[in-house]
Amino acid sequence: MKIQTLGKMSGAQALIETLQREGVEVVFGLPGGANIPIYDVLYDYQNLGYTPPDYRGIRHILVRHEQSAAHMADGFARVSGKAGVCIATSGPGATNLMTGLATAYMDSSPVVAITGQVPSFVIGSDAFQETDVIGMATSVTKYTFQPLRVREIPYAIKAAFYLAVARRPQPVLVDIPKDVQQGEDDVEFPDHIDFPNYQPLPDPDPTIIKTIARTMLGAQRPIILAGGGVKIANAYHELQALAELIVAPVATSFMGKGAFPENHPLALGCMGMHGSERTNKIIPECDVLFAIGSRFSDRTTGKMEKFAPNTKVIHIDADRAEIGKNYKAPVVSLVADAKKALQALIGEVQVELMGQHREAWVKRVQEVMVMAGTEFDGNGSRLSGAETVKMIRRFIPSKAIVTTEVGQHQMWCEQHFQVIEPGTFFSSGGLGTMGFGFPAALGAKVARPEVPVIDIAGDGSFRMTENSLATSVEEQIPVTVIILNNSMLGMVAQWQRFFYNRRYSGVQLGRSPDFVKLAQAYGAEGVRVDTIPELEAAVNRAIRSPVTTVIDVPISPEENVLPMLPPGAGIREMIVG
Amino acid sequence: MSQDTQLRIISALVEHKPGVLFRITNLIRRKSFNIESIAVGPAETPGCARMTFTMFSDYNRFDQVLKNIDRLIDVRSVSPLEERSATIRELALIKFSPGFPAMRPEIMNYIETFRGNIVDVSPDTLTVEVSGDPDKINAFIKLAGNFGLKEVARTGAVALSREIVPSESAAKW
Numbered sequence: 001m002k003i004q005t006l007g008k009m010s011g012a013q014a015l016i017e018t019l020q021r022e023g024v025e026v027v028f029g030l031p032g033g034a035n036i037p038i039y040d041v042l043y044d045y046q047n048l049g050y051t052p053p054d055y056r057g058i059r060h061i062l063v064r065h066e067q068s069a070a071h072m073a074d075g076f077a078r079v080s081g082k083a084g085v086c087i088a089t090s091g092p093g094a095t096n097l098m099t100g101l102a103t104a105y106m107d108s109s110p111v112v113a114i115t116g117q118v119p120s121f122v123i124g125s126d127a128f129q130e131t132d133v134i135g136m137a138t139s140v141t142k143y144t145f146q147p148l149r150v151r152e153i154p155y156a157i158k159a160a161f162y163l164a165v166a167r168r169p170q171p172v173l174v175d176i177p178k179d180v181q182q183g184e185d186d187v188e189f190p191d192h193i194d195f196p197n198y199q200p201l202p203d204p205d206p207t208i209i210k211t212i213a214r215t216m217l218g219a220q221r222p223i224i225l226a227g228g229g230v231k232i233a234n235a236y237h238e239l240q241a242l243a244e245l246i247v248a249p250v251a252t253s254f255m256g257k258g259a260f261p262e263n264h265p266l267a268l269g270c271m272g273m274h275g276s277e278r279t280n281k282i283i284p285e286c287d288v289l290f291a292i293g294s295r296f297s298d299r300t301t302g303k304m305e306k307f308a309p310n311t312k313v314i315h316i317d318a319d320r321a322e323i324g325k326n327y328k329a330p331v332v333s334l335v336a337d338a339k340k341a342l343q344a345l346i347g348e349v350q351v352e353l354m355g356q357h358r359e360a361w362v363k364r365v366q367e368v369m370v371m372a373g374t375e376f377d378g379n380g381s382r383l384s385g386a387e388t389v390k391m392i393r394r395f396i397p398s399k400a401i402v403t404t405e406v407g408q409h410q411m412w413c414e415q416h417f418q419v420i421e422p423g424t425f426f427s428s429g430g431l432g433t434m435g436f437g438f439p440a441a442l443g444a445k446v447a448r449p450e451v452p453v454i455d456i457a458g459d460g461s462f463r464m465t466e467n468s469l470a471t472s473v474e475e476q477i478p479v480t481v482i483i484l485n486n487s488m489l490g491m492v493a494q495w496q497r498f499f500y501n502r503r504y505s506g507v508q509l510g511r512s513p514d515f516v517k518l519a520q521a522y523g524a525e526g527v528r529v530d531t532i533p534e535l536e537a538a539v540n541r542a543i544r545s546p547v548t549t550v551i552d553v554p555i556s557p558e559e560n561v562l563p564m565l566p567p568g569a570g571i572r573e574m575i576v577g
Numbered sequence: 578m579s580q581d582t583q584l585r586i587i588s589a590l591v592e593h594k595p596g597v598l599f600r601i602t603n604l605i606r607r608k609s610f611n612i613e614s615i616a617v618g619p620a621e622t623p624g625c626a627r628m629t630f631t632m633f634s635d636y637n638r639f640d641q642v643l644k645n646i647d648r649l650i651d652v653r654s655v656s657p658l659e660e661r662s663a664t665i666r667e668l669a670l671i672k673f674s675p676g677f678p679a680m681r682p683e684i685m686n687y688i689e690t691f692r693g694n695i696v697d698v699s700p701d702t703l704t705v706e707v708s709g710d711p712d713k714i715n716a717f718i719k720l721a722g723n724f725g726l727k728e729v730a731r732t733g734a735v736a737l738s739r740e741i742v743p744s745e746s747a748a749k750w
């Protein structure tokens with residue numbers, strides 16, 4: 001292990017120096033009493049605006065609420081593939097991070113959270129703004145560190161970056177007491193840390209790869225189920241190559257949406273609760289289901305007992321604990337990185353691919369999938385949410401990155417927003433966090449400033465983190481927010497309509513605020529549109545605007561997301577209308 | 578609970594440092610298990626501790642807990658142990674308060690049968706140490722119920738795998 005010593009420095013300096021060494025260029029955060037020493041060091045490193053190539057600086061992006069800092073770091077991580085960093089103070093600062101960390105944890109996103117803590121000598125005394133952050137964060141992080149000496153900081157930070165991305169990416173939290181930030185010591189920087197208990201994933205076992213290849217090639221009616229793991233492993237091209245090679249249709253989970261180009265002839269789109277009815281119908285017909293990077297969540301499979309009971313399931317995942325968790329008995333399973341596993345399989349099937357004919361199956365799939373003209377149940381004077389989402393696809397380039405909030409608009413995106421290019425669609429699928437989409441869009445824009453970024457939102461969700469408008473304006477991170485505004489917590493209202501006899505309880509949001517004025521109050525652009533041509537003009541302007549634009553689209557409060565798989569139903573038992 | 582619900586044993590070799598026990602028990606709690614017993618102490622490797630947990634579970638859920646423990650950063654290794662293929666021992670201290678002196682000889686009789694030791698005596702009480710398979714301890718405590726059982730303290734099972742696994746018919750203890 002090579003170690004470099006830079007002489008005496010404070011804990012806060014050691015922290016920032018280590019971040020630099022890890023290649024961190026941007027952090028999202030908010031200062032407070034217990035992390036002022038960190039902000040004091042950032043003062044020297046900070047540069048406002050953009051980072052010239054040779055400038056050794058860290059851009060600090062000031063949030064207005066720590067939840068948004070975590071979501072921004074998460075959005076940055078999902079788009080860049082690198083760990084995203086957020087900073088908060090002790091107590092309320094740290095507790096505000098938790099929703100964002102839980103979101104990243106559920107969707108396997110590498111976020112490194114750095115929290116200030118009260119001085120080590122008062123920890124446990126219920127000091128001002130003290131919270132047991134380690135205790136709170138343990139359930140929503142892969143690991144937590146609390147360095148108690150200055151010299152431990154570089155190790156903790158370096159380890160945090162390693163652990164956050166290793167194997168299955170997940171958040172890691174480093175909690176640094178204020179006296180440790182302030183203390184000075186001779187600090188050493190390790191250039192490598194070995195975790196004997198947590199090694200990177202081994203290469204895929206060739207014997208298992210052979211078995212999987214044989215099972216897939218022997219299949220008469222194979223389907224590939226791609227989950228979020230394919231996107232995380234950046235295995236888009238490998239997935240497409242394999243599907244084309246063995247002529248297997250590809251369905252995705254919601255988290256896997258966009259892992260496979262949705263305009264591809266072999267694309268089945270999303271399956272599950274609000275997946276395509278056609279996809280859900282055909283899944284039980286396959287004889288081999290090749291699942292990669294998916295955890296068979298209840299939203300993907302419906303009632304497990306009725307999910308493809310006569311199908312042989314192959315399960316590949318980066319996390320051994322996912323094998324056998326929800327889907328109990330795969331015929332073959334492999335713990336591996338999705339990209340490496342797909343590469344190995346491509347090599348293997350190329351060797352074996354001989355006389356593969358699946359014409360009957362492909363014909364059957366195409367029959368089922370044939371696009372019937374989609375009907376939208378818009379209500380006269382108002383736009384339909386589903387149709388609006390479909391139109392947005394036409395108005396933005398295929399390279400544009402789209403995030404969503406959580407609710408009806410999200411599920412309309414699942415059904416009607418076709419994702420074409422790799423790495424262009426991100427949503428909170430696991431935790432279902434309202435308020436994720438907007439700050440995540442800002443994080444995405446910071447990671448890829450050259451691409452338009454659009455948050456497709458609902459009026460309920462947007463309000464949860466709307467204060468990030470201030471961040472987007474002040475830090476000059478222009479994105480487009482399109483609010484499908486039904487003045488309702490629409491998804492809950494839909495459940496009340498279907499399953500609670502239209503007893504609308506606690507779902508009416510009323511007409512406030514006026515989102516156009518709200519945007520303008522923050523210095524952003526605001527515009528309301530009532531027709532598709534107006535929407536087109538507004539989107540065109542917004543994605544080129546140097547300032548964030550909020551487009552308010554009033555839609556009918558009664559519109560449903562259909563089809564829908566009722567809770568507890570089998571995958572073929574969808575409500576269609 | 579499924580058909581194959583039974584007492585299951587986990588043996589884990591872990592880093593001996595603060596927070597590790599919390600991480601493991603927190604994980605088991607998240608999976609909604611009640612820990613039947615737990616025993617922790619330094620292991621053969623310096624800086625490592627061995628933890629032994631027992632819990633009632635079916636196989637599938639138990640397998641999930643094992644895999645989740647295995648992926649914890651501070652866990653070096655973890656393995657399930659079965660009663661048949663492991664040596665399992667527990668120690669219990671049992672305090673009696675016999676209502677009348679005539680009971681004492683009978684208690685002494687049982688202590689001898691169970692190879693227990695008397696470790697503390699007072700005019701009104703008697704404290705006994707018993708060790709062995711958890712079933713043996715259960716049996717002794719059940720008997721003790723008839724003789725003025727006052728307090729019980731148990732260490733929880735500790736276990737190590739057997740090098741030679743006995744056949745099905747071999748005696749348990």
